[in-house]
Amino acid sequence: MKKTVILFTLILGALAVLYGCKDGTKDPKDEKKGDSVVVGITQDLDSLDPHKAVAAGTKEVLYNIFEGLVKPDKDGNLVPAVAESYQISDDGTVYTFVLRQNVKFHNGETVTADDVVYSLKRCAGMLETSDPEVQVVAALSVIDTIEATKDGDKDVIKLTLKEPNTELIGLLTCSIIPANYTEQATKPVGTGPFAFTSYKPMDSLVMTRFEDYWGENAHLNEVTFSISEDTDAAFLKLLAGSIDIFPYLTADQASQLEGQYDIYKGEMSLVQALFLNNAVQPFDNPLVRQALCYAIDRNEILELLSGGSGSVLGSGMYSSFGLYYAKDLEGYYTYDVEKAKELLAEAGYPDGFSFTITVPSNYDFHVSTAEVIVNQLKKIGVTATIEPVEWATWLSDVYSAHEFQSTIIGLDSQLAPSDILKYYLLDSPKNFINYGNAEFTEVYNQAKAAVSVETKKELYTKLQQMLTEDAASVFLQSPGLMVAVNPKLGGYTFYPVYVQDMASVYFK
Amino acid sequence: MKVLRKVAGLIGTVLLLSFFVFLAFQILPGDSAVTKLGTNATPEQIAALREEMGLNDNFLVRYGRFLKGAVVGDFGTSTRYKMPVSELLGTTLPNTLCLAVMSILMVMLLSIPLGVLCARFENRLPDRILTGTGQLFMAVPAFFMGILISLILGVWLHWFLPGRTVDFGTNPMGCITATVYPALAIAIPKIGMTVRYLRNALIAEKGKDYVRTSRSLGISESRILFRNMLPNALISVLTFLGVIAAELLAGSIVIEQVFGINGIGRLLVSSVANRDYNVVEAIVLYIGVMVVLVNLLVDLLYGALDPRVRRAGNE
Numbered sequence: 001m002k003k004t005v006i007l008f009t010l011i012l013g014a015l016a017v018l019y020g021c022k023d024g025t026k027d028p029k030d031e032k033k034g035d036s037v038v039v040g041i042t043q044d045l046d047s048l049d050p051h052k053a054v055a056a057g058t059k060e061v062l063y064n065i066f067e068g069l070v071k072p073d074k075d076g077n078l079v080p081a082v083a084e085s086y087q088i089s090d091d092g093t094v095y096t097f098v099l100r101q102n103v104k105f106h107n108g109e110t111v112t113a114d115d116v117v118y119s120l121k122r123c124a125g126m127l128e129t130s131d132p133e134v135q136v137v138a139a140l141s142v143i144d145t146i147e148a149t150k151d152g153d154k155d156v157i158k159l160t161l162k163e164p165n166t167e168l169i170g171l172l173t174c175s176i177i178p179a180n181y182t183e184q185a186t187k188p189v190g191t192g193p194f195a196f197t198s199y200k201p202m203d204s205l206v207m208t209r210f211e212d213y214w215g216e217n218a219h220l221n222e223v224t225f226s227i228s229e230d231t232d233a234a235f236l237k238l239l240a241g242s243i244d245i246f247p248y249l250t251a252d253q254a255s256q257l258e259g260q261y262d263i264y265k266g267e268m269s270l271v272q273a274l275f276l277n278n279a280v281q282p283f284d285n286p287l288v289r290q291a292l293c294y295a296i297d298r299n300e301i302l303e304l305l306s307g308g309s310g311s312v313l314g315s316g317m318y319s320s321f322g323l324y325y326a327k328d329l330e331g332y333y334t335y336d337v338e339k340a341k342e343l344l345a346e347a348g349y350p351d352g353f354s355f356t357i358t359v360p361s362n363y364d365f366h367v368s369t370a371e372v373i374v375n376q377l378k379k380i381g382v383t384a385t386i387e388p389v390e391w392a393t394w395l396s397d398v399y400s401a402h403e404f405q406s407t408i409i410g411l412d413s414q415l416a417p418s419d420i421l422k423y424y425l426l427d428s429p430k431n432f433i434n435y436g437n438a439e440f441t442e443v444y445n446q447a448k449a450a451v452s453v454e455t456k457k458e459l460y461t462k463l464q465q466m467l468t469e470d471a472a473s474v475f476l477q478s479p480g481l482m483v484a485v486n487p488k489l490g491g492y493t494f495y496p497v498y499v500q501d502m503a504s505v506y507f508k
Numbered sequence: 509m510k511v512l513r514k515v516a517g518l519i520g521t522v523l524l525l526s527f528f529v530f531l532a533f534q535i536l537p538g539d540s541a542v543t544k545l546g547t548n549a550t551p552e553q554i555a556a557l558r559e560e561m562g563l564n565d566n567f568l569v570r571y572g573r574f575l576k577g578a579v580v581g582d583f584g585t586s587t588r589y590k591m592p593v594s595e596l597l598g599t600t601l602p603n604t605l606c607l608a609v610m611s612i613l614m615v616m617l618l619s620i621p622l623g624v625l626c627a628r629f630e631n632r633l634p635d636r637i638l639t640g641t642g643q644l645f646m647a648v649p650a651f652f653m654g655i656l657i658s659l660i661l662g663v664w665l666h667w668f669l670p671g672r673t674v675d676f677g678t679n680p681m682g683c684i685t686a687t688v689y690p691a692l693a694i695a696i697p698k699i700g701m702t703v704r705y706l707r708n709a710l711i712a713e714k715g716k717d718y719v720r721t722s723r724s725l726g727i728s729e730s731r732i733l734f735r736n737m738l739p740n741a742l743i744s745v746l747t748f749l750g751v752i753a754a755e756l757l758a759g760s761i762v763i764e765q766v767f768g769i770n771g772i773g774r775l776l777v778s779s780v781a782n783r784d785y786n787v788v789e790a791i792v793l794y795i796g797v798m799v800v801l802v803n804l805l806v807d808l809l810y811g812a813l814d815p816r817v818r819r820a821g822n823e
Contacts, residue, residue, distance in 0.1 A: 044778060046544070046588070054546030132556035133546050185590045201589045201596065202778060203673065203770050226671065229774070231766040236655065237671035237768075239663045362781070392538030392783050399547060400554075429551060 002426075034036050035507065036222035037489065039500060040234040040246035044202055049184040050175035051122055056412050056498045061225050062455035063499035064207060065106075066175035066190035067117070069097050069157070074201035076320050076496035078169055082111060082176045082191055083157075091165035092451045095172070099155040104212040105178055106195035113148035113155040118179035120146050120159075120172075124160055139171050139419065144249055164449050166456075170416030174238045193218040195502040203227055207502075219491070219506035231364065244486040247500060251307030254482040260482040265309035265492035268481045270410035271319050271420065272366070273313070274357070274373060274474040277404055279434035282355070287347035289471035293333040295340035295380045296474050301372050305365065306480030316411075316480040317420055320496030323457055324417040326464040333468075340380045352381025358397070358404045365479065366408040373408075399432050410479065417460050418448045424472060435472045514807075518800045526578070526789060530571050533785055539563055540587040540783045574789055583790040588782045593790045596775065601794070602676035604764070604771035606683050608756040610691035611698070615752060616670040619699045620742075623706025628733060630711055639707070642700035654693040654766035661689060673768055688765040694760050698752050705748050709741035740752060743814050750806035757802065758795040 002378035043057030052065045053059055069083040080086060103111040112216065121127045124143050142165050147158045161168070178189055188196045193215070205225045209218045220342040226243055228234035235253050237243045238261065247476035254263050274296065276283040283289055298312040314329030344352065357370045367388060376386045384406075389397070396403040413420035422428065424435040425444060440463060447459035468475075485492050491504040533539075541548070541557040558564050562573070577584055583593035626635045645653075662670040668689050674682035713719060714737070748810045759773030771792050779787040810817045 032512040046546075047590075054544075109774065130556075132553055133544060135545070136547070136550070136553065138550070142519050200599070200675075200770065201591075201770075202600075202774055228671070228768060232655070233671075233766060233768060236658045236663065236766075240658070240670040242671040380685060390538070390781055393536070395546065396538040396542050402541065430547070442739055 007423045018385070034226070035220050037220050037245065037502070037505060038224045038226050038243045039502070040228055040237060040243040042226050042228050042230055042234055042248060045199070045205060047133070047185055048188040048199060048205075049133075050177065050188070050190065051119075051135060052131075052185065054135060056402040059272060060499045061205060062175070062188075063192070063504050064194040064223070065192045065196055066177070067187060067192050067429035068173035068175055069120075070169060071173055072495060072497050072499075074501075075419070076322060076493050078173070078415065082116065084154075086169070088166060088169065090451070092166040092449075093161045095159040095161070095168065097157040097159075098151065099157065100214055101154065103214045104210075105190055105191055106189045106210055107178065108212075109178060111176060112179075113157060115179045116155075116157050117146050117174055118149050119176045120157075121392060122177075123174035127351075137171055137174065139165075139168070139416070139422075140174075141143075142168065162343060164451055166451055167448065169416050170414050170419065173414065194223060197222075198327075216503075218503040220502060223502045232328065238484055244489060245483065245492065245500075245505075246482060247483045249307075249482040249484055250368075251305060251480075251482065254307050254484070257484050262487050262494055264483040264485055265307070266319075266481045266483070267310055267320075268410070268479045269318055269496055269498055270412050270478055271313060271316055271318055272369065272408070272410040272476045272479055273316075274369075274406055274408050274476060275433050276406045276473045277402065277433055278436060278472065279402070280405055282347070282349060282353050283405065285347050286471055287343050288349065288353075289473070290333075291340040291347065291380065291435065292377070292382075292474050293471050294336045294343065295382070296373055296376050296476070297335040298476055299335065299367060300376070300479050302480070303416075304372055305368055306477065307482055308480065309482065310477050310480030312477050313475040315468045315475055316472070317417065317460075317464055321417050321420070321451070321460075322417070324460040326461045329464055329468045333471075337379050344380060344382075352383065354383040356385050356387050358387045358389055358407045359393065360394040360407075360409065362391050362393045366410070369476065370408050400429075402432055402434060408476075408505050415497060417456075418444070421460075421463055424467060433473055435467075435470070437466060437470055437472075440466050514804055518797070518804070521800055522793060522796045526793055527571065529573070529789060529792045530567070530785075532541060533783065533788070534567055536783070538783055540785060543781075543783050544587060567634065569807055574786075578789070578793065584786040586779070586787050587780065587786050588787070593786050594803075596787060597772065597794070599677055600770055600772045600775050601673060603673075603687075604759040604773065605684065605757070605771055606676045606680075607687050607694070607760065607763070607769060607771060608753075610684065610687050611756055611760075612749075612753050614691055614695035615698045616749065618695070619702035619706060621791040622677050622699070623703045623710065623745075624733065624738065626703060626707040627710035627714070627737075630707075630714075635640055635707070638777055639775070641775065642703050646698050646704075648697060650693065650760070650762045651766050654690065654763050655730060657689055657693045658766065659782040671768055675721040675770060687769075688724050690734060690763050690769060693766070694756065702745065702748065702752070706741060706745050709744050713737040713741050739813070746806060746809060746813070754799045754802040757798040759791075777804055 039313050041057060043055055045058045045061060047053045050062050051060055067081040069081060070078040071081040073079045082100060082103055084100040086095065086097045088095055099113065099116060106110060122134055123137050123142035142161050142163060143159055144162045145160045149156045149158060176451060177184060177192055181189060193210055193213045195210040197206040197208050199205045204227060228237060231248055231250060234246055238246050238257060257263060276289055278284060302310055302312055312330055314332050315326060317325050319325050359366050359370045361367060362492045370386045374386060377384050399409050411420065411423060421444060423430050424440055425431055426438055426441045443459055443463055447456055447463060450456045450459060488507055489505055490508045491506045493501055493504050495501060513804045541561055541563060545554055545557060564814050585592055586596055589596060622638055626638050629635045642650035658670040661667045672686060674686045676683040718736065719732060722736060759771050761777055764771040764773040775787065
């Protein structure tokens with residue numbers, strides 16, 4: 001019997017040790033210092049060098065550390081940053097930037113014309129020795145020469161283009177970095193309102209306020225971007241109060257956090273679509289593609305997955321593009337099961353057909369969208385099967401090799417209408433859906449080169465119409481973005497591009 | 509002689525393992541260059557990066573290069589994180605080891621007394637309760653256990669702060685205290701299994717002749733249980749503990765993800781997804797060595813604990 005007592009004591013002892021290991025925290029929220037904030041993200045950063053970063057999830061973080069000659073503001077305008085002002089010649093072939101004086105890099109050096117020329121050349125792939133990891137912006141290949149001159153004591157950068165292009169300004173957000181600095185990928189240096197402090201793979205990136213910022217200093221002293229494995233893990237951290245801002249809530253999570261956090265609703269600024277491979281059966285038949293457009297209820301998808309924010313799309317562009325956006329196309333295809341069935345019968349599939357939706361499994365959002373679509377298509381007798389694949393597999397099989405029937409993905413873009421429509425050009429490697437309309441390519445080139453806003457508007461509207469009428473794919477939505485923000489914080493702002501601006505955030 | 513044979517076996521196993529992992533990546537679609545460059549890449553750019561990463565070389569040439577480095581402990585650089593693989597493992601491995609040791613300790617400290625308790629009160633109330641809850645815990649998937657613990661002990665009771673992780677390298681004590689809860693999530697299902705295993709082994713001993721003889725000699729039940737039956741039963745439990753230990757030292761992928769621990773399990777998953785060959789190979793090599801070593805250790809312990817095994821080994 002004595003032994004039994006000892007056994008019980010041992011077990012109790014073990015539990016006591018467990019309890020003894022508690023952190024000794026009261027409410028974790030009280031512990032926080034007044035001016036530092038933790039932001040939850042669910043993607044590890046793919047590079048700290050802004051010219052090498054690919055993932056939207058990386059760019060939204062680096063936005064706080066780097067700036068281009070111009071940068072987007074919350075209304076979708078491009079405002080001067082490292083440049084103080086800019087001018088585009090009337091014929092759209094010469095861009096002149098006057099550099100702001102005494103802009104400092106985080107390492108204390110002043111930004112020189114050399115740094116700017118170097119950065120632009122690196123982005124445009126014009127450096128003599130190129131690093132293959134640098135993401136060359138293909139649209140910048142239109143630049144013929146980059147010259148640095150002086151206007152009084154001010155530095156002036158002059159870009160001369162091979163052909164007119166008034167949209168290029170939207171792509172000149174390319175980050176300005178110190179010339180020939182080799183440690184950008186491990187110790188990044190930029191000119192933004194926050195300076196890089198540390199990065200730990202799979203764990204976090206820490207940045208601190210840059211006191212010598214040329215503009216108004218950020219309010220927060222320190223921002224930590226804390227990396228979670230997925231939204232579920234991040235949700236637990238939110239519940240426990242160990243993160244202050246989390247931008248990718250699902251609709252369910254958002255409703256659960258109501259009261260504990262302020263929930264901000266905005267738009268992701270992405271073209272999410274069920275992309276159909278126009279070159280393979282049965283999607284080589286436009287009637288079949290149109291049938292799917294009628295059979296998929298985009299409003300239901302928006303309601304189920306975007307929690308009331310976001311907006312449905314009718315073509316390959318979203319509303320951030322302002323006057324170039326063809327809003328009336330949203331209603332071109334209505335939800336109409338009968339019409340869809342008729343079209344299928346006409347196309348020779350009266351009893352429907354089966355196909356596969358290949359979805360990158362790391363994007364829960366796209367997988368959920370696929371699930372809704374599978375259900376909706378049952379009504380017209382079409383059986384869709386979801387095939388989740390790793391991102392690496394998606395890139396090589398779907399995007400590069402075009403070996404797929406359909407896929408769901410969101411396309412993001414710079415603030416230039418030609419950038420979001422670059423996926424549908426004949427003979428372009430980016431045209432992964434094999435859209436085969438030669439007229440589209442022709443009009444695209446005209447639109448890009450056009451100088452007058454009216455002509456541009458007309459041509460871009462025409463392009464969007466073509467995509468819709470040809471049913472190039474089933475354009476779904478610009479998904480809603482639901483952000484949880486600690487109620488003590490103010491100033492969180494949505495941007496028409498995918499960024500998390502921490503400079504505007506402050507403690508109330 | 510025996511040890512030499514074991515070591516040769518170890519090297520063979522690890523070589524085979526690393527070769528198959530290399531082969532697997534040969535077959536999997538996508539490579540580090542494609543993954544690194546993403547959707548904006550031009551074919552020329554991918555080709556240039558492949559060249560730079562040495563991916564254009566023949567498969568066997570690349571495997572040879574890897575082996576050559578591995579022999580001197582140089583696993584190259586991570587294509588994804590741009591740092592030496594050794595540095596990446598230097599921060600993640602201690603965290604995984606800390607978690608593994610902590611959970612193995614919990615399993616051993618809790619399941620042995622509990623198993624004895626069950627066997628002592630076979631089919632009576634304590635046994636019924638413990639076997640029942642054990643059954644329940646075994647059925648709970650690891651990630652769910654992790655979420656439950658975070659929710660109950662972390663979010664509701666504030667015993668700890670989910671998401672707060674400490675690196676063993678920077679603050680060993682802090683890491684140990686922070687690791688208790690994830691270790692618990694790993695240990696609970698394992699404790700359920702071990703208790704059951706030990707209980708059954710002990711009950712099987714009960715029916716044996718030596719127990720009857722001891723009883724007839726008037727030796728007390730407790731003495732028989734602790735002095736005679738337990739050591740015998742533990743020998744068979746040892747194999748089981750060995751399997752658990754090997755599994756835990758290889759890093760608990762799920763628990764590391766749920767608790768956000770910066771360990772090799774998470775690193776392995778992310779490296780496979782990014783086709784970061786060097787990192788994957790290094791981790792797989794480590795796991796292989798660990799499994800083989802733990803098995804070796806269990807074998808040796810058998811000999812130490814069981815005179816029959818020792819004698820058989822000598823003949």
